[in-house]
Every structure is written in structure tokens, then in C-alpha cells.
Amino acid sequence: xxxxxxxxxxxxxxxxxxxxxxxxxxxxxxxxxxxxxxxxxxxxxxxxxxxxxxxxxxxxxxxxxxxxxxxxxxxxxxxxxxxxxxxxxxxxxxxxxxxxxxxxxxxxxxxxxxxxxxxxxxxxxxxxxxxxxxxxxxxxxxxxxxxxxxxxxxxxxxxxxxxxxxxxxxxxxxxxxxxxxxxxxxxxxxxxxxxxxxxxxxxxxxxxxxxxxxxxxxxxxxxxxxxxxxxxxxxxxxxxxxxxxxxxxxxxxxxxxxxxxxxxxxxxxxxxxxxxxxxxxxxxxxx
Amino acid sequence: xxxxxxxxxxxxxxxxxxxxxxxxxxxxxxxxxxxxxxxxxxxxxxxxxxxxxxxxxxxxxxxxxxxxxxxxxxxxxxxxxxxxxxxxxxxxxxxxxxxxxxxxxxxxxxxxxxxxxxxxxxxxxxxxxxxxxxxxxxxxxxxxxxxxxxxxxxxxxxxxxxxxxxxxxxxxxxxxxxxxxxxxxxxxxxxxxxxxxxxxxxxxxxxxxxxxxxxxxxxxxxxxxxxxxxxxxxxxxxxxxxxxxxxxxxxxxxxxxxxxxxxxxxxxxxxxxxxxxxxxxxxxxxxxxxxxxxxxxxxxxxxxxxxxxxxxxxxxxxxxxxxxxxxxxxxxxxxxxxxxxxxxx
Ligand SMILES: Nc1ncnc2c1ncn2[C@@H]1O[C@H](COP(=O)(O)OP(=O)(O)OP(=O)(O)O)[C@@H](O)[C@H]1O
Ligand SMILES: [Mg+2]
Numbered sequence: 082x083x084x085x086x087x088x089x090x091x092x093x094x095x096x097x098x099x100x101x102x103x104x105x106x107x108x109x110x111x112x113x114x115x116x117x118x119x120x121x122x123x124x125x126x127x128x129x130x131x132x133x134x135x136x137x138x139x140x141x142x143x144x145x146x147x148x149x150x151x152x153x154x155x156x157x158x159x160x161x162x163x164x165x166x167x168x169x170x171x172x173x174x175x176x177x178x179x180x181x182x183x184x185x186x187x188x189x190x191x192x193x194x195x196x197x198x199x200x201x202x203x204x205x206x207x208x209x210x211x212x213x214x215x216x217x218x219x220x221x222x223x224x225x226x227x228x229x230x231x232x233x234x235x236x237x238x239x240x241x242x243x244x245x246x247x248x249x250x251x252x253x254x255x256x257x258x259x260x261x262x263x264x265x266x267x268x269x270x271x272x273x274x275x276x277x278x279x280x281x282x283x284x285x286x287x288x289x290x291x292x293x294x295x296x297x298x299x300x301x302x303x304x305x306x307x308x309x310x311x312x313x314x315x316x317x318x319x320x321x322x323x324x325x326x327x328x329x330x331x332x333x334x335x336x337x338x339x340x341x342x343x344x345x346x347x348x349x350x351x352x353x354x355x356x357x358x359x360x361x362x363x364x365x366x367x368x
Numbered sequence: 369x370x371x372x373x374x375x376x377x378x379x380x381x382x383x384x385x386x387x388x389x390x391x392x393x394x395x396x397x398x399x400x401x402x403x404x405x406x407x408x409x410x411x412x413x414x415x416x417x418x419x420x421x422x423x424x425x426x427x428x429x430x431x432x433x434x435x436x437x438x439x440x441x442x443x444x445x446x447x448x449x450x451x452x453x454x455x456x457x458x459x460x461x462x463x464x465x466x467x468x469x470x471x472x473x474x475x476x477x478x479x480x481x482x483x484x485x486x487x488x489x490x491x492x493x494x495x496x497x498x499x500x501x502x503x504x505x506x507x508x509x510x511x512x513x514x515x516x517x518x519x520x521x522x523x524x525x526x527x528x529x530x531x532x533x534x535x536x537x538x539x540x541x542x543x544x545x546x547x548x549x550x551x552x553x554x555x556x557x558x559x560x561x562x563x564x565x566x567x568x569x570x571x572x573x574x575x576x577x578x579x580x581x582x583x584x585x586x587x588x589x590x591x592x593x594x595x596x597x598x599x600x601x602x603x604x605x606x607x608x609x610x611x612x613x614x615x616x617x618x619x620x621x622x623x624x625x626x627x628x629x630x631x632x633x634x635x636x637x638x639x640x641x642x643x644x645x646x647x648x649x650x651x652x653x654x655x656x657x658x659x660x661x662x663x664x665x666x667x668x669x670x671x672x673x674x675x676x677x678x679x680x681x682x683x684x685x686x687x688x689x690x691x692x693x694x695x696x697x698x699x700x701x702x703x704x705x706x707x708x709x710x711x712x713x
Contacts (some may be wrong), residue, residue, distance in 0.1 A: 273422050274455040276442040278469035278520070288468070292459045 119349070126342035137338055145343035155329070159347055162326040165245055165316075166309040170256075172249040173305045174298050177256040184257075185264035193265070200257050208251070212318050215247040219319055239321035247319050248309050255304035263297035264290075299362040306355055310348045371398040371433065373524055373556040374419060379428035381414050388414040390580035391428070396558060396573075398523075401550050403559045403567040406577030407603065412560045413452075415577075416526050419558070420449045433523060448517035450527040454509045456501035462488070462512050463497035469520040487519035488512075490549065507538045514546075518553065527559045531566065543570055564604045568592060576600050592628070594707055601626040601709050606676050609709070614673035618649045624709045631705040632677035634665050637696040648700040649675070656693050658686045665692065667699055675699055 092099045126145055129138045149155050184196040203211065218224040218236075225236030237243050267290065275285040313327025326348055333341035374396040381389040389411040396402045404412045417423040419430060421442035429438045437445050448469070456465050463484050470480035488497060491511035501509055510530055517525055530546075531539045547570050550557050561567050567574050568588040576583045576591060576599075584596035595601035601609060601624075610618060610625040619625055637650055651669040663684065665677045677699055681689075 268455070270451050270453065270455040271457060273420075273442070274449070274451060274457070275468075276422075277420060277447070277449045278516070279443045279472045280468075281443055284472055288472075289457060 122342050122345055125339055126346055128339040130337045130339055135336055145340050149343055158324050158326060158329055162310060163351060165325060166306045168245050169248045169252060169309040170302045170305045173253050173256040174302065177253060177260050177301065181257050181260035181264055185261045197261060201254050204254050211251060212247060212315050215250065216319050219243050239319050241320065241323045244316045244320040244323055247315050248312060252305040252308050256301035259297040259301045260294060263294045267293060296362055299359045303356065303359055307352045310351060373398045373433060375431040377429045379415065379418060379430065380426045381418060381423060382426045387580055392582055394575060394582060396556060399554050399556055401557045401559065401570060401572045403561060403571040403574045404577055405561060405564060405567040405574050407562060410577040411580040412577050413528055416528055416558065416560055420447055420526055421445050446522050447524045447526060448520060448522040450513045450517050450530045452528040452532060454513040456509060456512055458501055461497060462499050462501065465512060466516045466519050469516065483519055487515040491515045507534055507542065510534065522555065524556045527557060529560055576603060595626055595709055598624050598709050608676050610673055614669060614671045617671040618647060619706055624711060626707045626709050627675065627701055627705055629676045629678040632675065632699050632701045634677050634679055635698045635700055637698050643700065645703050646700050647703055647706055648698055650698050653692050653695055653697055656689050658689050663689045667697060
């Protein structure tokens with residue numbers, strides 16, 4: 082007991098020691114497993130393959146990156162992937178905002194937790210089940226076609242729009258949740274104060290609600306953006322012939338591992354840039 | 369000519385089962401510093417929120433400057449509010465906070481910045497314009513809230529316990545500043561507080577609230593010297609009531625009477641009886657409380673009941689005072705300080 086007390090006392094007096102003991106295990110894990118594998122990825126991106134045997138040749142060269150920037154297909158795929166991630170993010174934000182506004186401020190308080198649970202429920206279902214469900218919905222003569230038929234339209238079929246749509250569905254809860262939380266925590270007296278100073282509802286929304294919730298939109302966008310950028314299964318199932326970075330990585334792994342590594346660094350770099358951009362909005366502190 | 373800034377007629381508000389405001393009639397004059405005083409939960413905030421327009425009344429009407437505004441939204445009323453917890457916009461700088469009301473009304477940028485700076489100067493916060501509310505102390509935030517409410521020069525300013533969060537020193541300093549500011553700008557102030565001293569020192573008139581009703585409206589002197597109900601007598605100042613048998617024996621008639629502690633002199637048991645125009649009562653000192661500049665005596669009367677007497681410590685010290693405990697004394701006060709308190713109804 083006294084030993085325990087003495088240890089506790091010593092730890093209390095030495096915050097640095099306490100901190101280092103606390104952080105050692107997770108930091109080791111992060112350094113070895115995560116950063117380690119990332120650096121292996123990065124280093125192997127500078128190797129090449131013997132085009133005849135497909136063996137990895139551990140010779141330093143920047144050919145892969147050179148190829149990445151000069152071969153039109155690669156450039157197209159990279160730009161398309163970023164475009165898809167951005168489109169999914171924008172769609173999620175546009176759909177999530179009114180939804181969260183309803184669950185956080187319009188619905189009766191006793192219904193709110195239930196509505197949040199309802200929004201989160203899809204996260205408990207298997208990813209593949211949901212994507213195959215969308216494959217059924219979007220297939221020829223499927224639900225989408227059937228519902229649009231009375232208007233003389235047909236569903237988008239399989240392709241890029243279908244991939245964007247499905248990804249939007251998949252990641253929507255990650256956007257709704259932070260916005261819901263921010264809206265729910267918005268102090269009512271700030272809205273009162275705004276009206277008190279002469280602002281009508283629209284003005285209050287633009288000048289008070291939106292700026293205060295924007296960091297949470299940015300926080301949600303980090304999820305939707307990075308999850309979309311890393312996805313390659315959805316696009317395989319509903320994307321028709323569409324190729325995204327993930328698909329190229331996947332198809333290169335067997336034949337040209339260094340090229341796959343070079344391709345794999347692209348989303349990492351893009352996401353780091355995206356995070357840095359979002360940090361300016363204060364999104365990281367509202368995660 | 370003295371106009372009426374606010375007229376409330378039979379104002380009522382219920383939240384489901386609870387009645388927060390149970391019929392309030394009130395007239396507040398132009399340029400007045402008017403306080404609403406009452407214990408927690410007595411409905412002060414609810415009345416204020418109805419005047420501002422955040423809450424719609426269950427019954428009754430509200431007139432501002434002769435115009436019925438009962439059904440109007442907050443942004444349609446020429447009233448600004450200083451909230452109890454300030455309600456500053458955290459994502460705006462101090463200057464943007466202060467200028468917000470002007471921006472909403474379409475005042476051009478250069479003019480509104482100039483006026484915001486001037487308003488900040490009025491509350492002695494020059495040079496703080498670029499900070500965020502989170503970077504200010506409680507007292508500074510409170511002054512920003514004041515500047516924000518004052519910059520548009522409303523006819524009427526509502527203040528909901530704006531000094532509640534401040535320490536004693538800052539609080540006393542802000543009381544003086546607020547009062548000076550009000551005299552300077554000539555706006556009608558409606559000031560909510562549950563601190564009776566604050567209400568007494570700052571107000572032109574006071575309304576004392578209890579259980580959603582106004583118990584008394586009057587100047588600080590009227591409310592303090594001539595409480596209209598036993599509740600007012602006990603809530604404003606120290607509770608010092610004589611009632612029932614004790615009242616009959618000492619004053620001579622039944623009823624409830626209030627005597628302020630500082631009007632009562634503490635004398636030796638042997639002296640002091642039979643002075644003309646004075647009332648006196650013998651008793652035993654139950655407790656003495658040394659307050660530094662004065663001493664409070666709690667005396668159990670032979671006639672029944674207990675009175676509190678407050679004496680300045682002119683020559684006595686803490687040790688002298690302690691010796692009084694348990695001793696026999698006689699309390700004496702001038703007859704005119706025996707104030708009859710009508711029973712409610
Ligand atoms: N939104 C509300 N819903 C339900 N009851 C409420 C609401 N607002 C106030 N009340 C009730 O109405 C009564 C009066 O409340 P009010 O806030 O006006 O009191 P107050 O005099 O301002 O008290 P305090 O000095 O503590 O601020 C209280 O009993 C309170 O519980
Ligand atoms: Mg209140």
C-alpha cells in the first residue's frame with residue numbers, strides 16, 4: 082500500500098515521467114506498426130521491378146514517380162479519385178446539414194437520441210452488404226430504374242455516378258454526427274442575442290449558426306474525404322469500368338509492387354495536404 | 369412630460385404545469401433605472417424575456433413607448449438585452465461582436481467600426497477590439513456585452529443579473545460604472561437582480577417579486593422603510609418581524625411589525641425603559657456576531673420572539689462584544705421605526 086502510495090506520489094511530482102510511461106506503448110505501436118509500414122511503403126516506391134521476371138529490384142530510382150506524373154492514365158486516375166472524394170464530401174455535407182438541423186434543433190428533445198441512433202444504424206451493417214444492396218438498387222430494371230420510370234427517366238446504371246452515390250450513402254453518418262453534435266451544443270442564448278440585436282432568422286443562420294458549425298463540417302469532411310479516397314471495393318462493385326487509385330494499387334501489387342507503392346503514396350500525400358488545409362478551419366480541435 | 373417606457377398589463381406565463389409569472393401590472397418611466405428584485409425562481413427572468421420577445425406571454429399585454437408589442441418578434445422591438453452569461457459570439461472578435469447589431473441594420477462599415485470603437489471606449493475597453501471573447505476576463509466580457517447592447521442606442525436596455533458572475537470588488541466597481549453610464553446615455557434600464565443591496569444602491573425604483581407576482585413597487589427608501597408585505601420586510605434587509613402575542617405586548621396592538629436592526633439600540637437591562645415616544649423590550653442575548661465595523665445582536669425577547677439589533681463598533685472591540693453573550697439587555701427604538709406590515713390579501 083505504501084509502495085503504491087509512494088509510486089503514485091513520485092508520478093504525481095514528475096509529470097514528464099508520468100507522461101512518458103503513459104505514452105510509451107501507444108507511441109511504440111504507432112512508430113513501429115504504422116509509421117514503419119508507411120516508410121517501407123515510401124521506400125519501396127523508389128525501387129523498380131525486373132520487367133521480365135516481375136522480381137523487385139532494390140535499386141534506387143525515381144522512375145515510378147516520373148511515370149506517375151507523365152503517363153496520362155495515371156494522372157487521370159489520380160485526378161478522378163480526388164474528384165470523387167470531393168464530390169462525395171460535398172454531397173454528404175449538403176445532405177447532412179438539413180438532416181442534422183432537424184435531429185438537433187427541430188425534432189422534439191425526447192426523439193433526438195432515437196433519431197441519431199437511426200442515422201447511425203447503417204454503420205452496424207456490413208460494408209459489403211450495403212454496397213451489394215446498392216448494386217441491386219442500381220442494376221438494370223432495379224429499384225432506381227423502377228422509381229424513375231414514371232418520370233420518363235432511368236437510373237444512373239453502373240459507373241462513376243453510381244460510385245459517388247454509393248460512397249455518399251456509406252459515409253453520410255460520419256458527416257451527420259459531428260454536425261448534429263455542434264448544432265445541439267449551440268447555445269440557445271446566442272440565437273436569442275442575435276435576434277435581440279435585430280437579426281432575422283436568415284441572418285442569424287448565416288452569421289451565427291453556420292460559422293459556428295463549419296469546423297464540424299470540416300471535421301466530418303476529413304472522414305468522408307479520406308474514406309472515399311481510399312476506397313476501391315465500392316467502385317469495383319458499382320463503378321462499372323471506372324478505375325480509382327485504389328484499383329490501380331490493387332492491380333499492380335502482384336505485377337509491380339514498387340509502382341503500387343508509388344501509387345499508394347499519392348492518397349497519403351493528398352490526405353496530409355487536406356488535413357493541413359482543414360487545420361486552418363479549426364476542424365481538428367472539434368473532432 | 370415624462371413618458372412611459374414599458375407598460376405591462378396582467379402579464380402571465382405558464383410552462384406546462386408551472387406558473388412562472390402570475391399576473392404582473394407594471395409601469396416603468398422613461399430614463400428610469402428600474403430594478404426587479406426577488407428570490408431565485410420568482411419569475412424575474414421570465415418577465416424580462418417576455419419584454420425582449422424571446423418568450424410569448426400566456427396572457428396579458430406588453431406596451432413599449434405606448435405601442436403594443438405583445439405579438440412582435442425580438443428583432444422588431446427597440447430593446448437590447450445584456451444576458452446573464454453575456455452570450456457573446458465566440459467566433460467573432462470583440463469589435464465584431466459590438467458592431468453586429470449595426471451590421472444587421474445595414475450601417476456602413478466605416479461608421480459601424482467607428483461607433484463600435486466609441487462604445488468600447490465608453491466601457492473602458494479601448495484596444496481590446498481584436499481579441500476573442502475567450503481571451504477576456506469575466507468583467508471584461510460583461511463590459512463587451514454592455515457595449516454591444518448600448519452601441520445601437522436602444523430606448524430600453526434589459527440587464528439580467530449582469531454582475532452575478534463577478535467578484536465583490538469588481539462588482540462594486542461595475543455598479544458605480546453602470547449607474548454613471550445610465551445617467552450619461554439617458555436610456556431606460558431594467559435591471560434584474562436577487563441582491564437586495566445592489567437593488568437598493570442603484571435603482572430609482574424597485575419592484576419586489578415573489579412567486580410570479582409583484583409584492584411592492586417603490587423607491588429604495590419606500591421599499592426598505594415601509595415594506596408592503598411581510599415578504600418584502602424579510603427579503604429586503606434583515607428579517608426583523610414582531611408578530612402575534614409579542615407584538616401585542618410590546619407595541620400594544622396585534623398585527624405584524626417590522627423594525628430595522630440598525631434602528632434598535634442595545635442597552636443595559638436596568639436602563640432605558642419609559643423613554644417618551646420609544647418602545648422597549650427586555651431579553652437575553654442569544655448570539656453576538658462581530659462584523660468588523662459593526663456587531664449584530666440576536667436577542668430572545670421575554671415577550672416572545674427574537675429581534676436582531678445592529679450596533680456600530682464605536683469603541684467596542686471583538687473581545688468586549690463576546691462578553692455580551694448570555695447577558696440581559698434592553699432593546700429600545702423610536703416609535704416611528706415600528707412599521708406596520710399589512711398581511712397579504
Ligand atoms: N423554459 C422553462 N420551462 C419550464 N419552466 C421554466 C422555464 N423557464 C422558467 N421556468 C420556471 O419558471 C419559474 C420562474 O423562473 P425564472 O427564470 O423567471 O426565475 P428568476 O426569478 O429569474 O430566478 P433566478 O433568480 O434564479 O434567475 C421557475 O420556477 C422556473 O423553474
Ligand atoms: Mg433569472
